[in-house]
Amino acid sequence: MIKTMLFLLDGVGDRGQPSLGGLTPLQAAHCPNLDRIAKAGETGLMVPFKPGIPLGTDQAHYLLFGYEPEEYPGRAVIDAIGENLSLAAEDIILRTSWATVAHESGRLEEKTIGSFVIRERFTPGIGIKEAQTLARALPKEFGGVRAEWYFSHDSHGFLILRNCIQRFDPQVSDTDPFYEGQRVMACTPFETTGEKAQALAKWINQYLLETYRRLSEHPLNKERQAAGALPGNFLLTKWAGRLGLPEAFHLRNGMRGAVVGSSKLLKGVAASLQMDYYECGDYEEAIKLGHQLDYDYIHIHTKAPDTAAHTKRPQEKVRVLEALDRAFASLKVNEGYLYIITGDHSTASSGTLIHSGESVPVVFLGDMTRRDLGDAFDEAACGQGTHRITAGDLMPIVLNLTDRAKLYHLRAGGKRRLYRAMHVAPLTDE
Numbered sequence: 001m002i003k004t005m006l007f008l009l010d011g012v013g014d015r016g017q018p019s020l021g022g023l024t025p026l027q028a029a030h031c032p033n034l035d036r037i038a039k040a041g042e043t044g045l046m047v048p049f050k051p052g053i054p055l056g057t058d059q060a061h062y063l064l065f066g067y068e069p070e071e072y073p074g075r076a077v078i079d080a081i082g083e084n085l086s087l088a089a090e091d092i093i094l095r096t097s098w099a100t101v102a103h104e105s106g107r108l109e110e111k112t113i114g115s116f117v118i119r120e121r122f123t124p125g126i127g128i129k130e131a132q133t134l135a136r137a138l139p140k141e142f143g144g145v146r147a148e149w150y151f152s153h154d155s156h157g158f159l160i161l162r163n164c165i166q167r168f169d170p171q172v173s174d175t176d177p178f179y180e181g182q183r184v185m186a187c188t189p190f191e192t193t194g195e196k197a198q199a200l201a202k203w204i205n206q207y208l209l210e211t212y213r214r215l216s217e218h219p220l221n222k223e224r225q226a227a228g229a230l231p232g233n234f235l236l237t238k239w240a241g242r243l244g245l246p247e248a249f250h251l252r253n254g255m256r257g258a259v260v261g262s263s264k265l266l267k268g269v270a271a272s273l274q275m276d277y278y279e280c281g282d283y284e285e286a287i288k289l290g291h292q293l294d295y296d297y298i299h300i301h302t303k304a305p306d307t308a309a310h311t312k313r314p315q316e317k318v319r320v321l322e323a324l325d326r327a328f329a330s331l332k333v334n335e336g337y338l339y340i341i342t343g344d345h346s347t348a349s350s351g352t353l354i355h356s357g358e359s360v361p362v363v364f365l366g367d368m369t370r371r372d373l374g375d376a377f378d379e380a381a382c383g384q385g386t387h388r389i390t391a392g393d394l395m396p397i398v399l400n401l402t403d404r405a406k407l408y409h410l411r412a413g414g415k416r417r418l419y420r421a422m423h424v425a426p427l428t429d430e
Ligand SMILES: [Zn+2]
Pocket: 011, 306, 307, 310, 347, 354, 355
């Protein structure tokens, strides 16, 4: 059967950039190979979820892989899987970062109250040694819950609350405001009024206040301040979740799937959906490796365009796209493959957004695809093409173009599948 190879250029979509004469970085870049593939293939625009709504890479991948937004277990869980942390179904996990805050008092509703103004969301100069020293001051047991902290990288870590799912629901908000110029946010139940979420939010708020008290008196922080460095005096939290993973990729899509990439996040996404993961940093090598693998669906990821866009220098993104284009020099219509080139989301290389909500170009190329009016790989040219889709439309299109699709009304097994089911129990005479 035909294999699918999807080339995922992370954060490839962008906005028109004044410094590029109003063109997007893809439009401004000289990418003859990507353009040749777009010209030969079936093109269009894809939004990850809904127009204007930016997504993170991991959730965008869940949607691309055929899962509903509600099936996404949260970034903390995905990161923990990617970093091989041991997590039980009864645990709750949060992402943390060491931050620098200033305690400020102000008047609110006739009362004087204190709040925490964020100086740095990630305290500079905190490595594994400093983080572990500070972490020893965190309460190990708090309000009857065992709390374990694990180092991740730089100022980032994990907080795991062991065996507490009877008491708590992880549907709670972040205390990390993410965007600049804000205060530490109070943790509240998120999209629920449930008692268990209220209990966890209250626990987190109290834990963080106690943690702040301990950290602001910590000898390491005093030492850092004496030497003119910022103290890591707050532990910001976000992305509370629990281990609750959806069905595997091969069950959802009827294809054995693999991811080739060079990121712990993609490794975590792959592992969470029982897809095999292959580490490969060089994109040209990754494309070669992909052609040697025996899977029905091979996903080849590069973070390079997203990383370039985060520098907020459009010209840097242009440079990175032109370098990536060279990896596609030898790719042409191959009767054994359906090739797809697209992104998971747009990352605007100007402005204050982290990711942005514009569509991304998408190209399908195989000897079964239509040749349409899209004649280059960029947001405007692909807009001349066939498709206006969301990420959730991608897998049905793959199943169709690789002759795996099934008539929608047919009832094969106990669950509706979009592919001709191979997992349905046969009738036996036992
Ligand atoms: Zn990004």
